[in-house]
Amino acid sequence: MAFEYEHFDIIEVAKYCGIQFHPKNSNDVEFKALCPFCNDRKYHLGINRQKERFNCFKCGESGNSVTLYAKLYGVSNKEACEVLRGNKENFEPAVVQYSEVDEMPIRSIEDRHNVYYDFLSLLKLNTAHRHALEMRGLSFRHIHQFMYRSMPMDRVFRREVLEKLASKHDLIGIPGFYIDKYGDLQMYINKYGGIFIPVCNHEGYIQGLQMRLDVPADSDEKKFRWFSSKHYPSGTGAKPWIHIVGDTNAKEACLTEGAMKADVTSVLSNGQLFIAVPGVNAITYLPEIINELGITRIYEAMDMDKRSKPEVKKAMIALRTALNGTGVENISCTWNPAYKGLDDYFLAKVLEKQSQAMPVAA
Ligand SMILES: [Zn+2]
Numbered sequence: 001m002a003f004e005y006e007h008f009d010i011i012e013v014a015k016y017c018g019i020q021f022h023p024k025n026s027n028d029v030e031f032k033a034l035c036p037f038c039n040d041r042k043y044h045l046g047i048n049r050q051k052e053r054f055n056c057f058k059c060g061e062s063g064n065s066v067t068l069y070a071k072l073y074g075v076s077n078k079e080a081c082e083v084l085r086g087n088k089e090n091f092e093p094a095v096v097q098y099s100e101v102d103e104m105p106i107r108s109i110e111d112r113h114n115v116y117y118d119f120l121s122l123l124k125l126n127t128a129h130r131h132a133l134e135m136r137g138l139s140f141r142h143i144h145q146f147m148y149r150s151m152p153m154d155r156v157f158r159r160e161v162l163e164k165l166a167s168k169h170d171l172i173g174i175p176g177f178y179i180d181k182y183g184d185l186q187m188y189i190n191k192y193g194g195i196f197i198p199v200c201n202h203e204g205y206i207q208g209l210q211m212r213l214d215v216p217a218d219s220d221e222k223k224f225r226w227f228s229s230k231h232y233p234s235g236t237g238a239k240p241w242i243h244i245v246g247d248t249n250a251k252e253a254c255l256t257e258g259a260m261k262a263d264v265t266s267v268l269s270n271g272q273l274f275i276a277v278p279g280v281n282a283i284t285y286l287p288e289i290i291n292e293l294g295i296t297r298i299y300e301a302m303d304m305d306k307r308s309k310p311e312v313k314k315a316m317i318a319l320r321t322a323l324n325g326t327g328v329e330n331i332s333c334t335w336n337p338a339y340k341g342l343d344d345y346f347l348a349k350v351l352e353k354q355s356q357a358m359p360v361a362a
Contacts, residue, residue, distance in 0.1 A: 062191070104236045125195075178229040190225070
């Protein structure tokens with residue numbers, strides 16, 4: 001079972017760990033500090049109190065207050081949590097005054113689509129990623145059609161891509177891109193690398209990109225994140241966009257979590273209409289999407305594995321209320337909980353059929 005974090009003021013934790021802050025930190029939310037994980041002399045470590053996250057722009061190390069302590073002292077997250085809890089009274093009370101973060105206004109969907117389309121066209125999909133997608137049940141044609149691409153981890157290649165893209169587009173206001181303090185165009189990059197997944201609206205416009213990160217199997221870091229540059233200089237955050245895939249003329253749709261899962265399951269079910277929210281909590285745009293699609297019935301098929309968690313239970317109730325509010329008939333789907341997501345379930349069914357169809361050797 002995943003370990004549940006307790007929350008600590010990450011600034012207090014960083015001070016406790018002896019991290020050196022930039023002498024001129026301008027607000028109460030974002031801090032610059034010397035990164036203790038690399039040979040940093042220029043305050044590459046960004047710490048965000050509001051998000052309880054740290055991130056080094058130089059070496060890419062990132063995490064929350066608990067993993068900060070754990071990584072620095074080489075202890076487990078559980079042990080780190082215990083140490084921090086034991087010292088909590090030594091911390092100053094976490095009175096946080098949130099100041100406005102200067103975020104660039106987000107650009108129109110047409111602009112975002114044009115940039116992301118060209119961006120993805122410049123990128124490649126590496127063999128390991130293609131293989132992983134094939135294992136999920138996608139054909140070469142589908143992988144091509146969905147425009148999945150690997151994050152450009154090679155610095156030289158990345159610079160090339162950024163330059164080509166910037167020669168054609170203004171990238172300010174496009175989530176994922178920002179201008180660093182030296183005035184250079186940059187893109188968000190995660191140390192693990194991963195696959196970009198286009199999140200499309202019902203007309204096929206790319207609204208934003210999600211990343212399926214190659215986090216190690218034993219890590220409890222999030223696998224899926226938005227390609228976003230919120231809190232980066234001249235950056236822009238992503239919104240909880242909803243992904244639509246399959247037959248948009250259909251009157252029935254299946255509601256699931258995660259664009260990639262929707263793509264896979266739609267393919268495995270011969271092009272059925274799927275609506276994918278980015279998370280069970282991220283349903284802001286759901287009612288308007290349901291109205292736009294003009295569907296009459298929704299099959300709610302959120303992941304089975306998390307349904308027993310109290311916070312997910314709560315979110316499921318909110319989801320049901322939102323669905324009922326649309327006036328569209330909605331049916332909750334359950335399946336064998338041995339399969340985490342609907343895609344796993346469908347893939348197992350498809351493979352079962354294939355193996356039955358295979359001639360048995362005498
Ligand atoms: Zn670093």
